[in-house]
Amino acid sequence: MLSAVTSSRASVAALRFGRTAATGALAALILVAGVWASWGTAQHVMLTRGREQGTVEVARCGEHTCTGPFTPRSPGPRARPSVVIERTVAVRRGETYTVVLKPGTDEVVRSGPAGVLYAWVPLGGALLLAAVVVAGGLRRTRAAWVLAGAGAALLTAAFAAV
CATH class of the missing domain: 2.40.50 (OB fold (Dihydrolipoamide Acetyltransferase, E2P))
Known part of the structure; x- marks a missing residue:
């Protein structure tokens, strides 16, 4: 009987670890995609030398x-x-x-501040989406609020500047 309880606890721990790893990987993938989408324009705006x-x-x-x-x-x-x-x-x-x-x-x-902020708009959207994943899948509400706040601030600043 003791081995069944130990086996059950081990499987619950493995499932929890798997969910955390998969959700963390998904949140990281969303953020990397946001940076990748933004960098195509941002590199021209931010690295203007030459x-x-x-x-x-x-x-x-x-x-x-x-x-x-x-x-x-x-x-x-x-x-x-x-x-x-x-x-x-x-x-x-x-x-x-x-x-x-x-x-x-x-x-x-x-170019200028409006161009920089507009170039990073895809990252702002990715931050908002990753916040939902972090809150729902990882159960990290504080981290999710930080991500959502950063995304909302970036999108608001871009809207105001443009």
Whole structure:
């Protein structure tokens, strides 16, 4: 009879460990995916040394992108008659934005504080999603509140800046 109780406790402990490991791995995967999705744009905005910086005046907008002439901020880069910027709720025709040109393309991303915060929006969403996983699967409510607070703060700051 003693071995059945010991066996039952061991299996409960193994299941608990398995749930914790799987949920922790899922939360880590969500956060890594958020960083990965954000880094594609954030690298151009945050690591600007050696990149062409300037302004774009949005002349035309399509369904997903807007275009306009690129005016360099420093004398080295050349002006371009048309560059492409992603159309978001914050990009309006007739407005001028500070941008960084992606190397080897005619695509630009917004620079400055608004561009940095906007680039990290996918991470903000991942923080919110990971908070749900951490609270529900790991039963770590304080850690979940910290993750949710960080995600909400990032998304709110990006909304306010853009």
